[in-house]
Amino acid sequence: MRADIPSPRKITGWIMSPRETLTDQQEERLLEVRLACPDITRACDLARAFTDLVRNRRGSFLLEWIRQAEQDAPKPMSGFAGFLRQDLDAVTAGLTLHWSSGVVEGHVNRVKTLKRAMYGRASFGLLRTRILTQP
Incomplete structure (x- = not known):
């Protein structure tokens, strides 16, 4: 039945949530989706591995993750891995240091937001005051 198929957004939420936060029903549904689609299974495994790299600052394993993703991941994920490879040193430093x-x-970002909000409405002096006095 079509109504039983979870939305891509819901599946993504299940994949990106830590396993311990999923309910038993959510885990069961994710398992059903993984069994039905090998691409989702591979994407799920790689996404969780990448999340582990980020959360635990394991930049030394990044190159191996990129190789795996470029080798047999779905197209969007292998493309993401290619972009990471383009600036490998910076990404590795970000995941390590x-x-x-x-x-x-x-x-x-805060200053740019204030600047956009005040564009054409006030003088530079007022903008300066708002930037310096806002937390």
């Missing part, structure tokens, strides 16, 4: 530019990027 504890330093991050995330805080700086957050401030840049």
Whole structure:
């Protein structure tokens, strides 16, 4: 029955959620989908392996993951692996080192958002004041 087929969004949510957070019914449904489609099975395995690399800072295993993804993964995932290979040193450093530019990027995003919101409405002095006084 067509109504029993879960949506791609739902399947993706099950794949990307940690196993311990899935209900028994969700695990069962994901297993059914994996058995029905080998591409989803491979994508699920690779996605969970990549998540492990990111969460546990295992950048030293990235090249092996890329090789596996390029070898027999579904097209979108092998394409993603190819993009990672293009800047391998930076991605490996991001998955290995504890330093991050995330805080700086957050401030840049905040300033750009304020700038866009105030475009054409106020003077530079007011924009400067808002940037310096907002947390």
